[in-house]
Amino acid sequence: MTSGPRCGQARTRSVALRGITGTVVEVEADVATGLPAFFLVGLPDSTTLQARERVRAAAGAVGAAIAPRRITVNLSPAFVPKAGSGFDLGIAVAILAAQGAVPAGAVEKVAHLGELGLDGSLRPVPGVLPALLAARDAGVRRVVVPEANAREAALVEGLEITPARDLATVLAGHGCALPPLPGRAMLQERPVAPPAPPVTDAVPVPDFADVIGQAQARRAAEVAAAGGHHLLLQGPPGTGKTMIASRIPGILPPLADEDALALSAVRSLDGSLDAERGLIRTAPFESPHHTASVPSIVGGGSGTARPGAVSRAHAGVLFLDEAPEFSGRVLEALREPLETGDITLHRSQGAARYPARFQLVLAANPCPCGMAFGNGRECTCTPLQRRRYLRKISGPVLDRMDMRLQVGSDESVRTGSAAGSLGGEPSARIAQRVVRARRAQAARFADEPWLLNSQIPGAQLRREYAAHTLAATMLQRALAHGRLTLRGHDRVLRVAWTVADLEGDARPDVDHVGLALTLRGDDLR
Template sequence: MAGIGRALGVALVGLNGYLVEVEADIGQTLPSFVLLGLPDSALSEARERIRSAAKNSGLPLSRRKLTVNLIPASLPKRGTGFDLAIAVASLAAAEDLRPPAGVVFLAELGLDGQLRPVRGVLPAVMAAVRAGRPDVVVAAANAQEASLVPGVRVHAYESLGQLALELGADPKAVSVPPEHDTGRTEAARQPVPVPLAAPDLRDVAGQPEARTAIEVAAAGGHHIMLVGPPGAGKTMLAERLPGILPDLDDEAAMEVTAIHSLSGIPGTGSDLIRRPPFESPHHTASAPAIIGGGSGIPRPGAASRAHRGVLFLDEAPEYERRVLDSLRQPLESGELVIHRAAGAAAYPARFQLVLAANPCPCGQGSGKGLDCTCTAQSKRRYFGRISGPLLDRVDIQLPVNRLSAVDFGAGTTGEATAVVAPRVLEARRRQLDRLGPYGLETNAQVPGRLLRGQLRLDPGATRLLDRAMANNTLTARGFDRVLRLT
């Protein structure tokens, strides 16, 4: 007599994963498929996918009422990653399969019974291993990504039929897709992008002060704003900042790779991402595109995809003010918590912010500004879009002057990335030695209480800052910002 079939899946809320027990029960009434436990629309459609996949695998579902419950029922669940767990539990309820206890199933089902890859396999597998469930079944296309998690035992299959044979199904009944069709998932057919060579600092002509500022920002993890006319090299400098940053350690690489996996970025999953990411959203991007959001459980935005890397906002005053101000929280905490009606999601967002702006709306207001056509009011309105509290969080604010004909025509180049990067790495090591006892890594993370306490400079060195504070020309946050750079 048929009983209750059980299997395990993982629900992702942000980067946090929670084990979900899938129960299936076969009733005595007319055929139907009832799915309970807060499924979203994509998950609700699993009923038809699973029914077709099971039939085409030679294991049709029961013709009686099938009730599937996802526990805990109060936890929102989304996506197609529950397809395989629901199918296994349903077939186990009909005693067609005998799945072992404690195995986690993560895959989408095609109508022909093939297992297709899903987004967010890496954080889902991490959650399963943390919960003491190291045995994970995934689609073959997700096997390499899943194996990145230490301690996991990955079981990869191409089709439901192949898995069914391993779980005790009748070999005479099971249908396995032909060999030439095996594993031809959409993700497997997509070409993996070839990474381009990282931009080199050698390409930047002149601008010695700006180059030094970029190096200091990289060494100390500081946020930076570059203000200058079009063509001065602001974008070139920003694009070369990730190249001089140190490689990510294991913990940071796992975090970054998990975010990119959840975002569905092509090419993610072959290996851990070791280089700091670089995100440069267009100035027309909305708040959800940069901060994260969307319907249902919020998805990560550009700020989270830039975690442990660089978020570059070119033409910063052209962004909506509320979009810019929404970055204030992650700049302080290194985390984004996004609340929606369907639930809240937390994503790490510890990035270096690089802002670039023209000196005025027409861009010609630098130097003597003889060609500038902007009024004083339009200039105030232009920079007024970047609020004072946001600028207070940017440690380095530097004017970038237009290149002279002599500098540009001389053809001289500055130091290459390969020369600057070792200096940045050595500076990071020294900061870690000094700040490690306080649980910090870079100068940009040092709080004011340490700057004015155990790490306080000699009173003579801060005399000018004290005077500026007394004259109300420098805020307390600005005071700390200068100390971080000394």
């Protein structure tokens, strides 16, 4: 292949996304003599295929009309599906370079992302953050992006970002002799300003100081936050289940770089990333309605699978209020990501993988009317209705919950109200203990591929992280008596490690395991 301003072929680069995984694409253009035609090959979807009309109109609008010749554009590797309008700019640049309007050597190593308007304007596209991460990892050093995506692109270090507002400025920056369009600035080789520091959310973060009483539930929430454990809160309405769950993100530490990038990449794909605030450093909190479908929770949709609530809650909390009211298919779909920490969605054109390492918090009433507590005199449900209601959460899902707590009316609430002592321990103080526990885990797992107690594999847990002899005997007794399943045994031991970390102890003892067993409850239903 020859290169130069008068050659009939040229190439540039772009990026194809499957989930948050990107592949650098070679956009190859061949302009040859023959009947006028425009072929776009390389497994494009319908949106990408429509780039032919957008590119032709945009090029003509900026004074760089595409010649009436036989044009073939190949998106390589051809076996990778291409979706979306982000290839428009790369296709236009490659064709104009093949025609000789732009020096082919100037664009060959540059990646171009952006959708073209019919007037030549360059419009933003979703997924710029994961696309640029993939481009950087593949060795790309310079990327041209729409001006509206410049702040998001600047979040990726190690790349030269060139923002552009229209096709004319892109061509001028590559050495094309086009005059600037009226009212549009020429593209300048200027560095993008560094991302602004995160802005404090206007909405105040809920504080545990608002929670009255419920000492055991508050303790369970603290343990869940410290070790990344899953939590089920069951009790009548008005006992503070939702209040406690919504305050867990406020005691979680800021996200590490890897989790912040993964979560920000997911939000970039669904268009909810506010790049002005920088990478997302605050643990997310997702609380879908109980009518949510399986694709809205785990991800899906026609064509390219989109991220769902489990991915938007990555490194944070997924809260399902009124859990028995959710579809059984929704609850069962959570089983795999609860174990693996990610989710892979398969479609006919390929698979998309998204991060999904979240803390699951479920809240449930004791029965459909919610009044089956205490002596149960106000409950209008039959015994059969009560059993069916709670069995909507299947055994395998229930077994994956590390802590399962009964939240009832708290006598201390009434006592505290009468005494005028309504305030509880503030989130800031709890968060300090959580951070200390997380640091202890980070030091213990410094040479391991996992970070938290909840992620310790079962084999290593029983071999390298066994409890003290008496505590281990207590666990074996509970297992032998049928109080725990094998999975429940491991989950109790992981919770016991977290309790020990919160109390500053080197290894779980009988007291730590006893509290973990209490928070677990019986595995028999």
